[in-house]
Amino acid sequence: MLVVENISKHFGGIKALDQINLEIRAGEVTAIIGENGAGKSTLMKILSGVYPDYEGKVIFNGKTVNFDNPKQAQECGISIIHQELNLIPYLSVTENIFLGREITTSWGELDKKAMRLKTQSLLDRLKLNVNPDTLIIDIKVGQQQVVEIAKALLTESEVIIMDEPTSAISDNEVKVLFEIINDLRKENKAIVYISHKLDELFKIADRYIILRDGCVIESGNIQEMNADDVIHKMVGREVQMIRKQSLKVTTGELFSVKNLCLRNPNQKQEYLLKNISFNLAKGEILGVFGLMGAGRTELLEAIFGLHPKYRSGEVRISGSATSINCAADAIKAGLALVPEDRKKDGLLLDLDVQKNIGITTLKDMEHLGMLEIQKETQLCDKYRSELKIKTSSGKQTAGDLSGGNQQKIVIAKWLATHPKILLLDEPTRGIDVNAKNEIYKLILSLADKGMGIIMVSSELPEILAISDRVMVMSEGIITAQIPINEANEACILKAAIPKSI
Amino acid sequence: MDLKLYKPFFIKFQSLIALFILCLLISLISDKFLTVSNGWNVMRQISVNICISVGMTLVVLTAGIDLSVGSVLALCGALTAGLLKNGLAFPQADLFIGFTILGAMLVGVLAGTFLGAFNGWAITKFKVPAFIATLAMLTIARGLTLLYTQGFPISGLGDDFAYLGTGWFLSIPVPVWISGIVVLLAVILTTKTRLGRYIYAIGGNESASRLSGINISRVKIIVYAISGALAAIGGLIVTSRLDSAQPNAGSSYELDSIAAVVIGGTSLSGGKGTILGTVLGAIIIGVLNNGLVLLNVSPFWQQVVKGAVILLAVIIDKSNSKND
Known part of the structure; x- marks a missing residue:
């Protein structure tokens, strides 16, 4: 139904996907398995139209397609349900489901009755016992997920991609979700299911595809696998990196x-x-x-x-x-903390390198209430050479540097505080x-x-x-x-x- | 000749170039514009806006806004005028406290500082958006002004007090001295002190600043307090110049100062901008006002032109940063 041929995708010099070939079939649940960074989400973003540029072909129902944006993919019949749900909290279930696809009367007025009726029938089909007029904020996360599925069904999606659908919901809600997935399977939809929870995959999936470092490692029927095999396939790679010389006492x-x-x-x-x-x-x-x-x-x-x-x-x-x-x-x-998201929590992107490195220790650079800028320059020069931060000078704006250099700046500003931990x-x-x-x-x-x-x-x-x-x-x-x-x-x-x- | 080479130059000095062109145009049409007396006239007129706009710049650099400056200006001006003229009388206790000029001025400025700090406290402690907190203060301070003055101007404050707004010192008008000193201090604050650096850091990335151990609340409260104090100083100048505290003084001054800040190139989302940019912005508005009057443009059209200039300034700024 959905065939991927030789897809590659680069980000800068880094290969995120390398010659991927796979097939997703109607009436089956296909599990995509892989570590963080294996290329799962990149692949899903290509299928759902988020990334329009890539090498290779996507063939959907026999035709080569290339989606410019998620809306196009949706209209064609491929929907994705992201890990973070995309619902608007203060709109009702109906309004969310019809967002951007509102039914209007011939006067151009919203046809609330028709939308409500359609929503009710979708909710019935998904066995979600919620009034279509309820606001999203008032229903549980698991129910919100079902609303997302209803949205996908409204556009008559043939392929529904679910990215970590169970990460935020309770065990009972997972059971309900699995029932829905089973029903969708009977309706001959193709489900792509991404999850870290292996036991879930064994319960719900028919087939599996293992990704590692941007390549398809293996695919087949999930019944023929067990958890240990899967883990082995996920990680089996040679490590080409510096290793610790010896174990320290x-x-x-x-x-x-x-x-x-x-x-x-x-x-x-x-x-x-x-x-x-x-x-x-x-x-x-x-x-x-x-x-x-x-x-x-x-x-x-x-x-x-x-x-x-x-x-x-x-x-x-x-x-x-x-x-x-x-x-x-x-x-x-x-203590010193080098945060995960350096752009959001680590750097002052608009300020220069020197000011970024100095920000944690300005107190030590004060003389009679004035900053001694030359001390900051010295500090900056010291770390620029120690950490090999590649900038033309300390006056370069932090936001213009490469990721590696930015990370070194964040580390430098923390080393300046002489942390113990x-x-x-x-x-x-x-x-x-x-x-x-x-x-x-x-x-x-x-x-x-x-x-x-x-x-x-x-x-x-x-x-x-x-x-x-x-x-x-x-x-x-x-x-x-x-x-x-x-x-x-x-x-x-x-x-x-x-x-x- | 490659024009692209000059582009960074144009971007850096765009407000200065705009000001130059503006002056050139006006002086071509009116011979009254390029005179010494008109120059001091313009400078004196904008000195109040400069004081307020300097405080506004600091606030905007932290990604905030202070809408209350006009009302705080009025309240502090009225307070100083009232204390100067009537002192504090407690008939029951048979007590009367008189105020010297300096004493009354000090109380006025302290009141402004307090109101500003209150803004900062509401914003940081209760996470009220700055827009809302200072909008509330705009109304509160205006109401307090009307209560205190009973809706009537407080006039006849004496020649000594009038020196502040109308006097000259070393051949330069006193208000220009005051605004000049305020600008100088603010430039030092923003470029040479820890607090100044923190202001830019918070506006640029609040979450990274918090992780770097900066006490966000303290910096914000100080910044709003400075804004309040500078509004109060503006209030003293206005009151002194008119020899009268008007209950409706300073209304819509917040808009003029925001305009100066924005024309001066400070980003409303914080972290980017300079005090000198704001000063240029205030001068551009002042020259524009003055020129439109000299050219006998109808006051109604003046407003339209001013609005268009603000819009144009921001559009140019945006398109420049996008091309980079």
Whole structure:
């Protein structure tokens, strides 16, 4: 029904997809399996018209198609339901379903009656017992998902792509969703199902396609596979990166966390982090791995004092209990956080390199209330040469630099505070291989100087390459702590995959 | 000749070039424009707007806005005038407190600082959008002014006080001195101090600034307090020049100052802009006003022209940044 032939897609110099061939059949649920960054979402964005430029062909019902935008794809019969739902909270179910496709009377007036009737019939078909006039904000996330499916059905979509549909819903809602998927399958729709939860895939899917590093590794009937095979296929790759020279003997506790909990600010009964306890020694690199939604970023943020109202638990630095309720407290206590999204949380994009590096330590550059700009210049020059930040001068605007250099600026501004503990959240996301290796070397040398480092990453090879110990998280709890010499990709991934069903 | 080479130059000095062309045009049509007395006249007229606009620039740099400046100006002017003229009388306690000129002025400026800080507090503590919080203050301060003055002007404040708005010092009008000093201090604040750097950082990326350990609330409260204080100083100048505190003084001044800020190239989304840009913006508006009067343009048309200039300035700014 939907055939993909030799599709490749580049982002800059990085190959996201490499000669992909696959087929999606009507009346079947096809599971797309792969690690973070394997190319799943890029592929789905091509199929649903988000990325109009690519090499290769998409053949839909025998015709080659090339969608310019998602709307075109939808009209053609391919709908995607994103992980983050695209519904408007203060409009009703009916209004959301018909958004952009409103039925009007011959006077040009909205035909509310017709839309409501059609909505009711869609909801009946999906067995969703909700009044079509209810506002989206008043229904549960699982029900919202069904509304998204109704939207796809309204356009008579033949292919429905679901990206992590169960990441935010309860077990009961998952059951309902699976019933709906089974019904859709009987109606001869093609479902593409993307999920990290392997046990779910075994329950619902007919076929599977495994992606790794932008290539199709294998496809076939899911009945012929078991979970261990799948994990093996997902990770089986050779690692071409610098590795730690030797295992360090680390002594002396530098930092520890006891029973750290973080409540969900939106749903007070739910926990984003549950009873997290671990310690970190001087000079140790602790790699933290988890899949999407495991609570990795939240862990670092909670340690750094960003959600004081929702957090409980104890943090000890060099043996003494420390209370950290804002970033300034954290800096004073010797912590530094290099955030996941450097553009959103790390950099002052409009300011120059020098001002970005100086921002954390301006206090030390004051003389009689005036800033001593030459001190800032010195600081900037020091880190430019130490971290090999490639800029023409410190006066270059941070936003104009490459991802790798931007990341080095963020690291530099934190090194300027002389932290004892460095928290790194996805330190090499979106940067090229050379810059990655430079950052790894830097992390290793910092650890050699005695800094304790907690590195969150969703890239397994990275975790294995430079950690002394690996901590695995899943759904807000620690599921494993593995010394590096016992760690391998399969055992880490096994601990990371949620066992919610 | 390659015009592209000159493009960065044009973009950098576009407001200066615009001002030059504007002056050239007006002086070609009217011979009264390019005279020393008219020059000081324009400078004196815009000195109040410059004071207010400097505060507004700081606020806008943090990605905020202060709509209350006009009302705060009126309230603080009236307060100073009232204290100067009538003092504070408590008949029950048989107590009367008189105020010297400096004392009354100090109370006026402190009141403005307090009202501004209150704005900042509401904005940071309760996460009220700046637009709403200062809109509320606009109404509150105007109401308080009317209550305090009972709706009547407070006039006859004496020659000494009039010096502030009408006097000359070293052959330069006193209001121009005041606005000049305010500008100088603000330039130092924005370019040479930690607070100044924080203001740009917060406007550029609030979440990155918070992560860098900057106390966002404190910086914002200080910035709104400065804006309130500068509005109060503007109020003193206005009151002194007219020798009278008018209850409706300063209405719609916030719009003139926002116009100056925007024409001066400061981005309303924060993080980008300079004090000197705003000063240029204020001068452009002042020269435009003056020129339109000299050219006998009807006051109704003056408004239309002013509005068109603001729109044009922002359109040019936007298209430049897009081409880069």
